[in-house]
Amino acid sequence: MIKVAGRPESLQSKQFHYCPGCTHGIIHRLVAEVMDELGIREESIGVAPVGCSVLAYEYFNCDMHEAAHGRAPAVATGIKRVHPDKVVFTYQGDGDLASIGTAEIVHAAGRSEKITTIFVNNAIYGMTGGQMAPTTLIGQKATTSPYGRSVEAQGYPLKVSEMLATLTGAAYIARVSVHDPQHIRKAKAAIKKAFEYQIAGKGFTLVEVLSTCPTNWGLTPIEALKWLEENMLPYYPLGEYKTPEEVK
Amino acid sequence: MKQEVIMAGFGGQGVMSMGMLLAYAGMMEGKEVSWMPSYGPEMRGGTANCTVIVSDKRIASPITPSPDTSIVMNLPSLDKFSSMIKPGGVLIINSSLIEKDTNRTDIEVIKVPCNEIANELGNSRVANMVALGAYLQKTGILPLESIVKAMKKVFAGKEHLIPLNETALQRGAAVVK
Amino acid sequence: MGERILMKGNEAIGEAAIKAGCKYFFGYPITPQNELPEYMSRRLPKEDGVFLQAESEVAAINMVYGAAGSGARVMTSSSSPGISLKMEGISYIAGAELPCVIVNIVRGGPGLGGIQPAQSDYFQATKGGAHGDYRLVVLAPSSIQEAVDLVQEAFEIADFYRNPVMVLGDGMIGQMMEPVEFRAPQKRDLQPKDWATDGCKGRKPNVINSLWLQPEKLEEHNWKLFKKYEEIKKNEVKYETIQMEDAEFALVAYGTTSRICFSALETLRAEGYKVGLIRPITIWPFPEAAINQAADQVKGFLAVEMSTGQMVEDVRLSVEGKAPVHFYGRTGGMVPSPNEIVDQVKAVLGGGK
The missing domain is CATH 3.40.50.970 (Thiamin diphosphate (ThDP)-binding fold, Pyr/PP domains)
Structure with missing residues (x-):
């Protein structure tokens, strides 16, 4: 009998706590599949954030370290500097990485830390109940922008991939999405590249994954996927913003 | 035996290294020593000072409100540190740069033209060693040779400077003799 | 070495x-x-x-x-x-x-x-x-x-x-x-350190x-x-006592301040004051028992700190009301001089040796 589908070894056999329709589960799986394919599960140390994916340490079947809000890249730096031969990754949301953790992510990229960051951008604070994030779109409603985000009051959403791609120390920066199967396949390819570049010692790697939050967006899962495609893609264009080839 | 000395001057006059040499030499002679610098914005430009204590016993406070001796290499240091010296103590004045006198009458004042002597030796930077020589001769706290021994440690890699510094020490000592 | x-x-x-x-x-x-x-x-x-x-x-x-x-x-x-x-x-x-x-x-x-x-x-x-x-x-x-x-x-x-x-x-x-x-x-x-996150080869993942x-x-x-x-x-409690054997009054200080207290102690002893010094080396855990025990012996304590009074609270807790606990502090980067401490002790003791 040929097994055509199953749980990746790099995921624990544990039920996710994520809301129905949330795409965190897909992204976890993509990371786990990549770890399996590269055979690095036993060589990997993951750093979990604060936010919806705070419990990521219960899901990934490798050594895990739970960091304080926004500090995952600093924690990952500490681990990688002690174990330069291991694979170290952070898994962070938009509040964690793009708000409270901007200093840590910018400087980890600037130092060209040989780590991989999976940056999940769903334009909202999920865990705390739908507050405005630095990536919340103009006009988008959140519990702390109840009239919709306005340029006058809250300014513009941060484009993290574009920003980090300007740094010399960043080796690979890509933005992907998981709103349909075709994009999920592309997302996995980007995540795999990022890990491969880390292993090859190319420098800092980050994959920004556009993700949904049906619960806090107030949409059904299907509506949420559509909302992502129609609203997030125009503001957050997909693609590779930096590759090691450009660094040379 | 316990000697507390404050050394003070412009940054660049070598007061810190003069104190360090004294502390090093004291340690090599088996004494207890401490060296405490002024630090912070003071160090950047302005005046610098350090407190050195050499003692036969465990050193209590590494700073002192009333030193046995002050060595002042410039005028602001005279104003700041002459009043602290304990009665019966010693004030060593770099008379090359300080024309003013102290109004203290209860201490011994020794004027040493440190920069003139250093210039005669061909290097104004050894003015600090002239002052240190005078100090050692006056207090007898350590033999001059112990400072020379310390130089061999402290000047590692710059041993060629030792003879000049040694001469400067001797010239300073000669002023007191 | x-x-x-x-x-x-x-x-x-x-x-x-x-x-x-x-x-x-x-x-x-x-x-x-x-x-x-x-x-x-x-x-x-x-x-x-x-x-x-x-x-x-x-x-x-x-x-x-x-x-x-x-x-x-x-x-x-x-x-x-x-x-x-x-x-x-x-x-x-x-x-x-x-x-x-x-x-x-x-x-x-x-x-x-x-x-x-x-x-x-x-x-x-x-x-x-x-x-x-x-x-x-x-x-x-x-x-x-x-x-x-x-x-x-x-x-x-x-x-x-x-x-x-x-x-x-x-x-x-x-x-x-x-x-x-x-x-x-x-x-x-x-x-x-079998709990460390250094890769889970041959074992379950560490978190x-x-x-x-x-x-x-x-x-x-x-x-x-x-x-x-x-x-x-x-x-792990660590402390040092200096001349506490016959002390009738105790200074309590840690770090740099304890050295200045030691200077003051030498002056006071030379003048006949039976003063000792308790110097906490671990400030957590605090040497509660040593200070409590000293409280049975001395007439009082003077805590000296470069603050407006923080460790003194632990001294008071340790003494459990058995003796008065006084405080002297300098703050803001000012370092107390031995003479100031000598004067404080004399003031507290009211001239009585």
Whole structure:
């Protein structure tokens, strides 16, 4: 009998706590599949954030370290500097990485830390109940922008991939999405590249994954996927913003 | 035996290294020593000072409100540190740069033209060693040779400077003799 | 080892850490501790270690968190305002039960404060400082030699109890030079770090974590920590007494201030005052029993600090009302002189020897 589908070894056999329709589960799986394919599960140390994916340490079947809000890249730096031969990754949301953790992510990229960051951008604070994030779109409603985000009051959403791609120390920066199967396949390819570049010692790697939050967006899962495609893609264009080839 | 000395001057006059040499030499002679610098914005430009204590016993406070001796290499240091010296103590004045006198009458004042002597030796930077020589001769706290021994440690890699510094020490000592 | 060399406190602390097997240092510049990271940046690359200047104190302590979690002996240092920034990470490290050494070369506060020596971070170091039910072991050296010895021991204590240890100096300890001798530290019987995140080959994954969402579990965890702290209190108290045998009055001071008290004590003894000195070396755990016992013997205590009065509260708690506890302090970077302390003691004793 040929097994055509199953749980990746790099995921624990544990039920996710994520809301129905949330795409965190897909992204976890993509990371786990990549770890399996590269055979690095036993060589990997993951750093979990604060936010919806705070419990990521219960899901990934490798050594895990739970960091304080926004500090995952600093924690990952500490681990990688002690174990330069291991694979170290952070898994962070938009509040964690793009708000409270901007200093840590910018400087980890600037130092060209040989780590991989999976940056999940769903334009909202999920865990705390739908507050405005630095990536919340103009006009988008959140519990702390109840009239919709306005340029006058809250300014513009941060484009993290574009920003980090300007740094010399960043080796690979890509933005992907998981709103349909075709994009999920592309997302996995980007995540795999990022890990491969880390292993090859190319420098800092980050994959920004556009993700949904049906619960806090107030949409059904299907509506949420559509909302992502129609609203997030125009503001957050997909693609590779930096590759090691450009660094040379 | 316990000697507390404050050394003070412009940054660049070598007061810190003069104190360090004294502390090093004291340690090599088996004494207890401490060296405490002024630090912070003071160090950047302005005046610098350090407190050195050499003692036969465990050193209590590494700073002192009333030193046995002050060595002042410039005028602001005279104003700041002459009043602290304990009665019966010693004030060593770099008379090359300080024309003013102290109004203290209860201490011994020794004027040493440190920069003139250093210039005669061909290097104004050894003015600090002239002052240190005078100090050692006056207090007898350590033999001059112990400072020379310390130089061999402290000047590692710059041993060629030792003879000049040694001469400067001797010239300073000669002023007191 | 064995040779006495003259070293600046900050540099001696760095060398002591290296001699204790610390190969990783994450820091951020702040006066008056800069010579310590500078020293590490010169030395660690030669020891096959890593020195990294982080983007902030916040990042530095989180790098320590990562390195400690992955099994390394690791240190950071800062001075008061920087330590405030590190407090978040310190709480996580304590919660996750990781060993590390944090050096605080204390300067005057609050706020940006000043850069001269102070002891006004006593509360922060010993009473929490960050959130949650946790304790740091806090060692307070009063000389460069003691700083060297305690830093080496700090790593052993940290590993033994899986707890962060703080070495609390002040600007004077950091900047001063004194002779030091590097002696081999007493090794403790340490368990292998089989909990570290260094890759899960041949075992189940390890998780470093301070999150316990179920209150029952967190309570259990906190009581477990409490038990550990009780064990530390039982085993790790360190203090020195000077001329307490016949003392009728006791000075209590730690760190730099204890040396100034020692000067005052010599003067007072020469004048016939029967004064002794109790010098806490660990300020957490605090030498409660020693002070309580002394309270049966002396007429009173004078706590002397470079603050407006922080340790004095622990002295009062230890004395349990058996004798009056007086306080004398200078703050903001001012260092008390021996004469001021002599005068205070005479004023308290009302001229009676």
